[in-house]
Amino acid sequence: MSTIRELLVELTGTSEYADTLGDDVDLAGSGIDSGDLVRLVLLVEQRTGVEITAADMETLRTIGDYESFLADRAVAGSSGGA
Amino acid sequence: MWLTQLLERNRQCFADRVALVDEHRSVTWSEFAERTAELARGLAGLGIARGDRVAVLSQDRIEVLECYFALARLGALFVPLNHSLAVPEVAGIVERVGAVAVLGESDLLDRHPVLPGSVRIRLAFDKPAFAALGTVAAPVELPVLPDSEPVAVLHTSATTGRAKGVTVDEGSFRAIGLGWLAVARPDDHVVMVNCCPLYHGSMVVSLTYLAAGATVVLLPGFTPQKALAAVERHRATHMWLVPQMLRFMLRAKASHSTDLSSLREVLYGAAPMPPDVYADAVARLGCGFRQVYGMTEVGGPFVTLGPDEHPAPAEVAERIPCGRVVPGMSARAVDRTGREVPRGQIGQIVVRGPGLMQGYWDDPAATREVFLDGWAQTGDLGFVDEDGRIHLVDRSKDLIIRAGQNVYPSEIERALLAHPAVRDAAVVGVPDEDYGEIPLAYVVAEDGTGERELLTHLAGNLAPYKRPRRIEFIDQVPRNPAGKIIKKLLRDGD
Structure with missing residues (x-):
């Protein structure tokens, strides 16, 4: 299971929500509470150490977006980037 | 006339200053006033008339407030809908108020392809037809309406399991607004980031700051990152949020990298402030805090505790007192019979004054139930201290x-x-x-x-x-x- 799906399981307390979501489904329209989406972003920051800005938020709509974002940051981090 | 007078005064005094900002654009007081009049004429041209109910389904954006003010000019009632409601919940509200129109954002309207039969107009803010409203219509004489004219039906959760519509008039906005302006004293240099949804009774706070000529920054849904960025970008002096938003904001990494030095006051309400969040916020934000205690049925924020009255974090045992009732309104603690209890003794907090709602929409029985000898029952248990400050201790309602x-x-x-x-x-x-x-x-x-x-x-x-x-x-x-x-x-x- 991907990092983001694991965090969604942790937030919602069940694997059922995360299991049924496709990578390209807009999370905001998926029936999850808006507060839980806020908590997801904070949890991503806490677990990965990556800062998410307001500009980043514009691009983070799906599980796939989050995974790509984290992968990019990991590459940037390992190559000495910001 | 309160909303119209507010616009006329601010257009006269602050014509080219920014009134509203959202993620798409900003408008000056002059533009806001002009668009509101234009929109009122356009909506009248579509057949919307005095007494009609118009539902609005949108995240916070400038068009929501333009509709609010435009409908008030027509004497039509603004019915904001919580956009997170499920399809049957939205349909239920629209049906109960008999809305003739539903306005809002396309993606939200698309979630409700079938609406009750009363709805004959459906218009999306982000479509050209909405932008064109009123720009080519023949001039329509806009009525001059008394403050007793109902202006909005705001929905709250209810014990019956169905949302109750709280009908408020302009007199309520005026009473709460003037009382608030007298004690909080916001001025036209205030820039307030409004983190709370405009479909909620809490929107009266934003209306009140607008009345002072302040600039209000609207967020399309709260995220800590967007709220923090808005403070920095607009050099905001004030924020309006619920304590849980403050907790999330302080937890975000961006809170350490964002310039928040412009902040003078954080307004919070709708839920008790957790002492740990308050202590963290005081230490990190270095600004004042203002508590807002309100209730939709009472017209919104009727009690406040100003920055100078806030205790030091170390002195907060459980709860920060709510504060004093605003001028023009009365609040007290009563026993089960409605008799006022002595200072310091716990009773139910009840409220009286011109800010009170007219009643629940089409529900006289529920309206009778909430009033006790002319006082609105909040369902909150608390006491009044020797300095007239209200302290909440519990709820009598199952909420x-x-x-x-x-x-x-x-x-x-x-x-x-x-x-x-x-x-x-x-x-x-x-x-x-x-x-x-x-x-x-x-x-x-x-x-x-x-x-x-x-x-x-x-x-x-x-x-x-x-x-x-x-x-x-x-x-x-x-x-x-x-x-x-x-x-x-x-x-x-x-």
């Missing part, structure tokens, strides 16, 4: 406040009982660090009924913020001889 949003357990119980396999259900609020409280459901169900099945059922009928995260299956719901659920047993047993 869950989840991140500032009211949820009546009965609403969830009713939705659960609508499932054919559910024989009985009880919902209680349990503490939650992030949300303050969350609902937990106890269910007696047919053998073989699963949690997933019931959560899926609830997802189709209730907004996400009302849904319990967990369902506990039990053999019997504890009830007293009168059949009333003994919730204390459930809470204590969890």
Whole structure:
């Protein structure tokens, strides 16, 4: 299971929500509470150490977006980037 | 006329200054006033008239307030809808108020392809037809309306399981607005980031700051990152949020890298401020704090505790006092018979004054029930201290406040009982660090009924913020001889 799906399981307390979501489904329209989406972003920051800005938020709509974002940051981090 | 007068005065005094900002654009007072008049004429051209109800389904953006002011000019009633409500919840509200039009954002309107038969106009803010409204219509004479004219129907969660519409008039806005302006004294140099949804009674706070000529920055849904960025970008002096938002904001990494030095005051309300959040905020933000205690039925924010009255974090044992009632309104603590209790003694907080609602929409029985000898019952238990400050200690109502949003357990119980396999259900609020409280459901169900099945059922009928995260299956719901659920047993047993 991907990092983001694991965090969604942790937030919602069940694997059922995360299991049924496709990578390209807009999370905001998926029936999850808006507060839980806020908590997801904070949890991503806490677990990965990556800062998410307001500009980043514009691009983070799906599980796939989050995974790509984290992968990019990991590459940037390992190559000495910001 | 309060809203119209507010616009006329601010257009005269601050014509080229920014009134509203959202993520798409900003408008000056002059532009805001002109568009409002234009929109009023355009809506009149579509046949919307005095007394009609117009529902608005949108995240916070400038068009929402333009509609609010435009409808008030026509004498039509603004009915804001919580965009997170499930399809049957939205349909229920639209049907009960008999809305003739639904305006809003395309993607939200698209979630509701079928609306009740009363709706004959459907217009999206982000389509050219809305922008063109009023720009080519023949001039329409706009009426001059008294303050007693109902201006909005704001919806709250209700014990009956169906949202209740609170009908307010311009007199209510005027009373609360003037009282608030007298004590909080915002001026036209204030820039306030409004983190709270405009579909909520809390929007009266923004209206009041607009009345002072302040600039209000609207966010399309709260995220800590967007709120922090808005403060930095607009050099905001004030923020309006619920304590859980403040907790999230302080937890975000961006809170360490954002310039928040412009902040002078953080307004908070709708839920108790957790002492740890307050202490953290005081230490890190270095600004003043203003508490807002309000209730939609009372016209919005009727009690406030200013920055100078806030205790030092170390002095906060459990709760910060709510503050004093604003001029023009009265509040007191009473016993079960409605008699005022002595200072320091706990009673129910009741409120009286020109800010009170006209009543619940089409529900005279519920309206009678909420008033006690002319005083509106808040359902909150508290006391008044020697300095006239109100302190809340508990609730007499069976209510869950989840991140500032009211949820009546009965609403969830009713939705659960609508499932054919559910024989009985009880919902209680349990503490939650992030949300303050969350609902937990106890269910007696047919053998073989699963949690997933019931959560899926609830997802189709209730907004996400009302849904319990967990369902506990039990053999019997504890009830007293009168059949009333003994919730204390459930809470204590969890």
